Amino acid sequence: MYILGIETSCDETGLAIFDSEKGLLAHHVFSQTDLHAPYGGVIPELASRDHVQKLLPLLDQTLKTAQLSIQDLDAIAYTAGPGLIGALWVGAAMAHGLGLALHKPIVPVHHLEGHLLAPLFETPTPTPPFLALLVSGGHTQLMAVEAIGQYELLGESIDDAAGEAFDKTAKLLGLPYPGGAALAKLALQGKPSEYQFTLPMVKQGGLDFSFSGLKTQVKNAWQNSAKTDTDKANIAYAFQECIVKTLVLKCKRALAQTGLTELVVAGGVSANVRLREALFEMAQKNKVRVFFPKLEFCTDNGAMIALAGYYRYQAGVRATEMIVKPRWPLTELNTL
Numbered sequence: 001m002y003i004l005g006i007e008t009s010c011d012e013t014g015l016a017i018f019d020s021e022k023g024l025l026a027h028h029v030f031s032q033t034d035l036h037a038p039y040g041g042v043i044p045e046l047a048s049r050d051h052v053q054k055l056l057p058l059l060d061q062t063l064k065t066a067q068l069s070i071q072d073l074d075a076i077a078y079t080a081g082p083g084l085i086g087a088l089w090v091g092a093a094m095a096h097g098l099g100l101a102l103h104k105p106i107v108p109v110h111h112l113e114g115h116l117l118a119p120l121f122e123t124p125t126p127t128p129p130f131l132a133l134l135v136s137g138g139h140t141q142l143m144a145v146e147a148i149g150q151y152e153l154l155g156e157s158i159d160d161a162a163g164e165a166f167d168k169t170a171k172l173l174g175l176p177y178p179g180g181a182a183l184a185k186l187a188l189q190g191k192p193s194e195y196q197f198t199l200p201m202v203k204q205g206g207l208d209f210s211f212s213g214l215k216t217q218v219k220n221a222w223q224n225s226a227k228t229d230t231d232k233a234n235i236a237y238a239f240q241e242c243i244v245k246t247l248v249l250k251c252k253r254a255l256a257q258t259g260l261t262e263l264v265v266a267g268g269v270s271a272n273v274r275l276r277e278a279l280f281e282m283a284q285k286n287k288v289r290v291f292f293p294k295l296e297f298c299t300d301n302g303a304m305i306a307l308a309g310y311y312r313y314q315a316g317v318r319a320t321e322m323i324v325k326p327r328w329p330l331t332e333l334n335t336l
Contacts (some may be wrong), residue, residue: 010137013058017073023121029066081327130145136163169183169236183236242272
């Protein structure tokens, strides 16, 4: 069967077609980076309008790549939340419009479940139960995954998510948008120096995160520096190391507490090279297997929505009305 996945939760327009027998047939993503760059962040209204303009051309392109006609689709999956409400409505409207016109079932998908399942495109694949680190611009969460759809929240950020901290710190240092990627690139030029930032919320013994205080440390360090390119690179290095060490420490702690031996890392920040290196090293030392999505599936994309939609479809999930949920805890999902 052929599942169309539609992703419009924020500033990427993504469409993909998943075949239950052959796997992913096609996926295309249009990034709105250039649109939002002059503002230094995502403008929700502009994001929504751009989704409207890009969805139909991307649909034609995706069908052409998959060598299918629109009538060949068996179900339509779309991101119902969480995300920007206007952007979500655009994807929901397209999904329901196609479903009604084609007389095909419509499947609402949780955006974070899509990210969590993205590593399943790779070989080998993780098998529940496993620990999941969801780390992106909007979320930093540790989840115990007993089965697909059965998620227990172990810890989360009480303020800024890790990706959000990357972006805000990059803006503080005057780096171009999107800031997270620019900061990670700059950190490669930095070296260990007098900049030593305190790892946040590691002495308490829990699994929650907090990165707002780290931003304050960076701000003070930058203001008190000579503001040279060397200072900027060294601060970027120290900041990234602090984030990475904190994430690795909390993952190691969660693995020890749960007794799980597999770790899935997903979300935009999972593309960070330094984080991947550090988690692979931790996994080897602790005899744990760690799984990452392919780089193209780290950021928002329709492929992960099509895959999650397939699992939800198989479990009998159907949309009975057009609805979106800008705030939607992953733990509210039903076990498949």
